[in-house]
Amino acid sequence: MRTEVMLMIAAMGAVTYLSRIAGFALVRAFGVPPLLARWLTYVPVGILTALIVPALLIRDGQLHVGLDNHYLVAGVIAAVVAYKTRNVLITVGIGLTAIFALQLIGGGPG
């Protein structure tokens, strides 16, 4: 292991851990007023949705809404499967299968 690489890794680890502990430290220091507590109940929905929707709708930096966006079509199928099954393996499996099928039908990566 090289010192300069390990220093970089240590610094990456430090900023990452700081980002993870900061929220805990803030709550410890200032508590959670009732309005903030209500607001916080919607944070998981917000973060998860933000991790999902742009990944399906934005391809190569462009908004891509249409049947030729394979990620979007497969994503809609996966959403239905997710709603019905609540099962990660089935949802990801059917979603990936949909993408491969669309690539076969439509040609080229979507």
Add this chain to the structure above:
Amino acid sequence: MGRYTDRGGPMRTALSHSIPIIVGITPFAVAYALLGVSVGLLPAELIAMSIIVFAGASQMVAVTMLQDPAVPVTLIIVTTALINLRHLLMGVSMAPHLRGAPRGVQAAAAFFMIDESYALAMNRMQRFGFDMRYYFTCGAVFFFGWSLLTGVGIAFGRLIADPFALPLDFIMPATFLVLVMPFLTNWPSILAGITAAVTAVLGALFLPGHWYIVIAAVVAAAVGVATEGAGSAH
């Protein structure tokens, strides 16, 4: 995942929820390992990064940036910090549920907080309250799984088949689709979700980096609070 039932106790349930997700993470670990080796990082360094940083997206971006020798290390560290900004918000939303816990337990909980462990724990909390054993079991599965899979990727990556042939950037969104569903049980949450979707897409299109995740969550949660009671009026 069995509709979030709780047969066999919280730890067994945690295993049955987190192991399928780590299966989906496997191609990322292999991709990270192969990319890391190709930019000249040593196996020990790649595994050390998985153990010390424990943040898949940041690690992937870091090894990608290392492909260009002109990129300064400080830029890699700043980029890591920016990608991880959402953890601040996740921490604030999880911390109230661990307020009675000792400082050391909170510090450990923070270390294990990744998108997946956070999503699982907050999901389960809706039905069973926040459960330390469940959360730390998920965290341990992801932590040891990620480090182990990094090693597997380095050792056997080239034999496993090309992980880049998989639509890698589809697997995690599809996983999170399952994890977001249980939250969408009332109108404020659904409206918050729609708001997050629109805000995140606009943010991802027009703002640099990963700011869109934090901004979307902040705006969406405000819409959630503002629309509370709107559903009961009908």
